[in-house]
Amino acid sequence: MSCALVLGSAKEKPFAESKRIGIFMHQKTSQLQYALFNNVLGLASGTTGQSILENGKAQLDELYPHVEQIEGEKVLKCSRHIEGFTIKTNKSTYQSKIVVIAVGYTNLFSIKGLEPYIEPHPRAEKEKGHIWLKNENHLIENGLYVAGTLAGWRSQFAIASGSGAQVATDILTLWNDGKHTKIHDKL
């Protein structure tokens, strides 16, 4: 959601005008469901992960409605073709030039087509069996990004959401012909 928010916030930029952005809003297995936050800068202590799931979705919808939220679908398969990727869910099939995988670091990972990139997580307790998708600076291969704990980061909210924001700015930079890009609102 952090990645989608930053991508959405570029809507006034000419290089983003023609881009279609979508997010599978599957929240059933998010770590946020059971989390309680007291140690995240900017979040009031006692903030629940569940409220972030709900408010994040509403924020995205309210500010950046051009980011399509695809509800009630689980991604089953991601396969590469010449122009980009085919994403198969339990209900439909989509095409995209760029894909960001941010489904968490549990070994319950079940998206077919990404098996070659699965390795033991480099920054988590071995006994837990967590995984990452091997990447360099979030890039797995051309057009295929990973964000959050699945990118190999430790499980802290600020790190996971920062990772999503980083990937968004990498994609915006790509859309902006390689010119380094960030999106800031100002007073």
Ligand SMILES: Cc1cc2nc3c(=O)[nH]c(=O)nc-3n(C[C@H](O)[C@H](O)[C@H](O)COP(=O)(O)OP(=O)(O)OC[C@H]3O[C@@H](n4cnc5c(N)ncnc54)[C@H](O)[C@@H]3O)c2cc1C
């Ligand atoms: C109990 C608990 C307490 C915590 N407390 C703190 C804390 O106090 N401070 C702190 O900083 N951090 C805390 N954390 C950690 C923090 O919640 C995580 O670091 C963060 O949520 C990880 O983000 P993520 O994007 O990697 O994964 P997630 O937040 O798990 O997001 C993954 C998303 O992918 C979706 N998904 C999974 N599979 C598919 C699929 N096949 N197709 C489509 N979507 C899919 C899931 O439904 C979910 O929405 C806590 C975590 C837990 C579990």
